[in-house]
Amino acid sequence: MTGVRAARRLPKSAGGAGEGAAASPVEVLALAQTDWLYHHLRVAGDPAEVAAFRQAAAGAGIIPWQHSLGRAEEDWFHLLVAPPPPLQRSLSLEGARILAGQLRVAAEERLRLVAERSGESRACPLDLHRLLPVPEAVLRLGPEHPEARAWLWSHWGTTEALRHVVELPVPKRGQPPRRDPGLLWLGFWSADWTPWAAIRQLRKRWPGLRLAVQPRYDDP
Template sequence: MTRVQETKRLPESGGGAGQEAGAAPTEVLAPAHTDWLYHHLRVTGDAAEVAAFRGAAAGAGVIPWQHSLGRAEEDWFHLLVAPPPPLTRSLSLEGARILAGQLRTAAEARLRLVAERSGESRASLLDLHRLLPVPEAILRLGPEHSEARTWLWERWGTTEALRHVVELPVPKRGQPPKRDPGLLWLGFWSADWTPWPAIQQLRERWPGLRIAVQPHYDDP
């Protein structure tokens, strides 16, 4: 299915979602079940500028959320004490409360680890959080908060970090990659939509480069 989204000039990323007084809330066009779409990104231009872009774009490839999972703990507790049919409850109320607390502790520990490592890792060749950082105030809200989702939708055009970013063409096993210094060609998966707002901001910030993105809806 072809998806079309118009590109518009967006405000600089900084601060909260920042709806103007009296303005209608932004509709985040993200379905309940994420549809991951495959894309190619080609960045071409002067070799030094392409290298600078490559260095700026590399990061952990995650959004380092910092929110508390108190609400999630309650949701897990209620799910454990009243599981959907045909499942039946196998824990006491006390056991369910303990397990929900353990799940929260483990999840928050993982969030802290992700946040700590996100500033050091360069595992992803196209990290939107490195290029267009999510503000601290938004990170503290968590990924399910409406203001956080609105910020991501308005600034990035997608509500998740990009996934499975690879440099193209993928070299054969045992062979070194052959790179054109004036080209950065990447494949990546984006949640639900092409990240047009992010691409537009990158074009404005790197006017000496040609940044082209192409969705591949029929890619397996």
């Protein structure tokens, strides 16, 4: 498994160093079943700059998609009227249509709440949407739209928000772990790839900082 993952760190679209030009929309590299890869990111430099980066990077850790769920409503309706075996239909056509509509309303309300709260939360210490925001026009397309996935691949290098982002304690020999003001050390999971496109942009925007990212294949 390690060999497969190591090969996927350096897609052809990313160049020999893993950080080259982003792929075109038809070259989005994402597995049918997402493989979440664990990483460490160390951001080091002047304590004031590290503190500024820390503040800029903290957010909700989500992508506040705003798309309509009209197509999803149709999919739910067809699933309700023709459930897969061994399930049997228990609703009339009218009942299935009503329930599918209710599911759509509930899901769109949840998306609205997520979008509202995403601007308030700072629970995630590395929020790519805060640092490299997804444009409103792309958010309206939804996460499965080819153009939305192409944007994420081109600008972030991964097609989903980072997950389980945590700040790691800095070990000090003979002392309990502590926070080093000149170092922000993070652990996170990334979908399918190391987010080289995002790291490349962040290095350009924060030239005074040293950003070192490393996949950790042996870390549980």
